[in-house]
Amino acid sequence: MTASSPTLTARFPDDFLWGAATSAYQVEGSPLADGAGPSNWHRFSHTPGKVRDGNTGDVACDHYRRYPEDVGIMRDLGLTAYRFSLSWSRLLPEGRGVANPRGLDFYSRLIDLLLASGIQPLITLYHWDLPAALDDLGGWTNPDCVHWFADYAALAFRAFGDRVSSWATLNEPWVVVDAGYVHGVHPPGLESLPEAAAASHHLLCAHGAAVSRYRDFGRGRIGLVVNLEPKHPASEKPEDRAATARAEAYMNRQFLDPVLKGRCPDELTAVFGEAWKDGCLRDLDLIRQPIDFLGINYYTRSVVRNDPAAIPTQSRAVFQVGSEHTETGWEVYPDGLYEILCWVRERYGEIPLYVTENGAALADPAPDPGGVVEDPRRVEYYRRHLEAAHRAIGKGVDLRGYFAWSLLDNFEWQHGYSKRFGIVQVDFTTQRRTLKRSALFYREVIRTRGAALSAGAGRA
Ligand code: BGC
Numbered sequence: 096m097t098a099s100s101p102t103l104t105a106r107f108p109d110d111f112l113w114g115a116a117t118s119a120y121q122v123e124g125s126p127l128a129d130g131a132g133p134s135n136w137h138r139f140s141h142t143p144g145k146v147r148d149g150n151t152g153d154v155a156c157d158h159y160r161r162y163p164e165d166v167g168i169m170r171d172l173g174l175t176a177y178r179f180s181l182s183w184s185r186l187l188p189e190g191r192g193v194a195n196p197r198g199l200d201f202y203s204r205l206i207d208l209l210l211a212s213g214i215q216p217l218i219t220l221y222h223w224d225l226p227a228a229l230d231d232l233g234g235w236t237n238p239d240c241v242h243w244f245a246d247y248a249a250l251a252f253r254a255f256g257d258r259v260s261s262w263a264t265l266n267e268p269w270v271v272v273d274a275g276y277v278h279g280v281h282p283p284g285l286e287s288l289p290e291a292a293a294a295s296h297h298l299l300c301a302h303g304a305a306v307s308r309y310r311d312f313g314r315g316r317i318g319l320v321v322n323l324e325p326k327h328p329a330s331e332k333p334e335d336r337a338a339t340a341r342a343e344a345y346m347n348r349q350f351l352d353p354v355l356k357g358r359c360p361d362e363l364t365a366v367f368g369e370a371w372k373d374g375c376l377r378d379l380d381l382i383r384q385p386i387d388f389l390g391i392n393y394y395t396r397s398v399v400r401n402d403p404a405a406i407p408t409q410s411r412a413v414f415q416v417g418s419e420h421t422e423t424g425w426e427v428y429p430d431g432l433y434e435i436l437c438w439v440r441e442r443y444g445e446i447p448l449y450v451t452e453n454g455a456a457l458a459d460p461a462p463d464p465g466g467v468v469e470d471p472r473r474v475e476y477y478r479r480h481l482e483a484a485h486r487a488i489g490k491g492v493d494l495r496g497y498f499a500w501s502l503l504d505n506f507e508w509q510h511g512y513s514k515r516f517g518i519v520q521v522d523f524t525t526q527r528r529t530l531k532r533s534a535l536f537y538r539e540v541i542r543t544r545g546a547a548l549s550a551g552a553g554r555a
Contacts, residue, residue, distance in 0.1 A: 107485060107545040112215065112496025113537075114176035115169065115518065116452050118222035118266065120152045121505040123182065125159040129197035132188030134224035135234065135282040145284070150511025156503045157526050159201065164528065166208045168519060169502065172534055173541040176215040178451055178498045179205075180222035180266065183247055186254075190226030191243050199254050206258050217261040217451075217498075219320060220248050220305065223271060223281065223508075234283055235271065235294035235301075245304035252312045260315030263390055263451070264305045267322045268298040268350050277407055280509050288370040288407060299353050299382045306384040319354060320390035320451045323347050325431045325438070329400040329413045338401035338410035341366055345408050347435075355443045357383040366407050388495070390451030391439065393432045393480070395425035419472075422456040422514050429479035436487035436494060447495050453480050454500035456507065456514035459531065468520045468531040477518075477533055481540060481548055499537060503528070 120126070120136045127133060140151040158165055169177055184190065185198035209216050221244065225234050229243055248264070265271070274281035276291035285291075302319055309317045326343040328335045344362035352360050357379050364371050397412040405411045419427040436448060455476040462468050481497065488494050504517035512523055518534040521527075539547040 107488070108495075109544070110495075111544070112176040112449070112498075113541040114174055114178055114215075114217065114496060114498035115172075115502035116178035116498040116500050117156075117158070117502050117505060118180040118219065118224075119182035119185070120155070120222070120224040121501070121507070122156040122158040122179075122503055124153060124155040124157045126152060126182075128159060129185075129201070130188060130195040131182065131198055132184040132190070132195075133227040134182065134184045135227055135230040136224045138227050138230070139282040139284065146509055147511040147513055150506065150513075152506045154523070154526075155506045156521050158503070161526065162205050163208060165502065166205070166212055166214070168528060168530075169209075169214055170212040172518075172538045174214055175541075176217055176261075176496060176498065177209055177502075178217040178219060178263075180219035180224075181251055182224055183221065184224065184226035184228075186250060187226060187247055188228075190229035191246060194250055202255065206255055210258060215261065216259050217263065217449075218251070218255065218259055219263040219266050220244075220251060221264065221301075222266040225282070230283060235276075235297050236290045238297060238300075240297050241300040241304050244301035245308050248305035249308045249311075252309055256312045256314060261388075262309065262315065262317040263320045264302045264317065265298060266320045267392060268295070268302070268319075269322060269346050271298060272349075273345075274508075288367050291407070292367045292370040292372075295349060296377070299350060300378050302350075302354065303378070303381040303384045306386060307381070310384075316387035316447075318386045318388035318390055318449075319350070320392060321347075321350055322392040322394070322452075323435045323439070324394070325396040325428075325434045327396060327398045329398050332401070334401040335399065338408065339399040341408045342397065342399045342410045351389075351439075351443060353379060353382045354386065355383075355389075355446070365409075368407075386446070388447040388449060389439065389443075390449045391435065392452035392500070393435060393450060394423075394453065394455075396428045396431035396434075397426075421476075422458060423510075425455075427455070427476060427479075429476075429483045431483075432480050433483040433487050433490075436484070436492045437490055440492050445493060447493050449496045449498065450484055450494065451498050452500035453477075453497065454516045454518075456516050459515055459520060462520070462529045466529060467535065468529055470531045470533050473518070473531065473533040474536045477537060477540075478548055481545065485545060485548070499533075 140146045279286045328339040341362045344360035348360040402411040501516045504515040504521040507514040520529045
């Protein structure tokens with residue numbers, strides 16, 4: 096291959112991180128093992144009618160016991176980073192107070208094995224599983240949750256900070272608020288704007304308090320992970336444009352404006368109404384701690400129409416007939432990743448970025464006789480999104496890494512095991528792992544630092 100080969104044009108930077116992501120409740124199983132306390136998700140999934148087919152995270156991918164095999168898979172794929180979350184109630188069964196040494200030991204062993212395998216850990220402190228004991232005290236609506244979280248974070252920094260240099264405080268606080276407090280499809284299952292507004296504020300403060308605690312240790316990087324979607328108006332009508340601005344403020348700016356600009360989007364007054372009162376004007380010094388990076392989870396875009404009846408943004412997404420959609424009903428829209436990365440740079444300035452999640456739920460066939468699961472649509476999904484990420488780097492976006500969601504098929508929250516996001520298939524009866532074609536494709540992309548994107552690798 097010559098230097099002018101077109102396959103060389105898609106090279107990612109030498110130090111670009113190539114990762115995959117998971118979260119504790121979605122993969123670990125053994126939620127009460129070795130002294131762990133129950134989480135809100137344990138309780139929610141055991142409540143009839145809350146999760147599809149009555150599925151729970153009791154076993155999930157059994158990663159708690161099979162993590163050596165899973166790290167072996169990561170190593171085989173050539174991953175250089177692994178993003179996972181800690182189960183707060185494994186470390187602090189009551190959410191605060193006395194730590195559980197056996198919970199600490201599990202993550203310690205996982206971290207050591209990752210490091211010995213040449214894989215950098217990126218730890219998310221909160222990926223939605225709140226200790227049930229704290230949920231009983233009001234969870235994120237209780238202002239005390241701010242220091243409960245900061246104390247838990249400090250425990251994790253002390254235990255693992257000697258070996259782990261990349262930390263994320265919260266995963267997708269927007270989903271915590273929207274799914275848990277506005278639409279009630281995640282715990283605590285509320286549909287209450289005042290409680291949603293309180294939770295939003297306390298999540299922001301908890302993020303800031305944990306960042307501030309981290310500075311006492313000060314050896315690595317700490318940031319926040321948000322899910323972002325370009326919001327496009329369904330028409331040029333003023334009401335659709337205004338609806339788009341509300342939807343965009345609610346999802347994309349509710350957390351980023353306070354953290355990175357020290358102010359609150361004006362549109363949130365219309366979204367939360369009376370419940371917003373003085374909005375997030377309080378505690379901005381705590382919230383606006385400098386962060387070292389921003390993690391962006393990207394799945395889709397939305398095309399927005401005004402709809403006065405729709406809570407809370409008085410807007411709704413319009414289904415795009417003719418576009419490809421995944422099993423979660425999300426439009427496949429790779430240009431949106433490019434757009435959102437450029438938007439973040441434009442609006443918030445130079446801050447190192449990571450795509451901390453990107454992937455697709457698709458129905459997969461059984462493994463073929465060669466022992467591979469053929470998932471050509473997922474291969475194309477990754478190819479096109481990685482091309483979009485590469486284009487953004489070409490535009491000057493400081494993108495430092497990419498994490499596929501997810502390493503493994505896993506417990507997809509209220510959808511149970513019905514949606515498969517893995518690049519590795521999990522047979523939930525036998526716990527057998529089988530690589531999908533998308534995993535092999537990703538391995539090639541990593542090996543060639545992106546050249547395989549344009550080389551046709553993985554195409555059927
Ligand atoms: C979450 C994951 C989830 C994925 C797919 C993200 O919102 O961080 O936990 O499984 O999207 O829905």
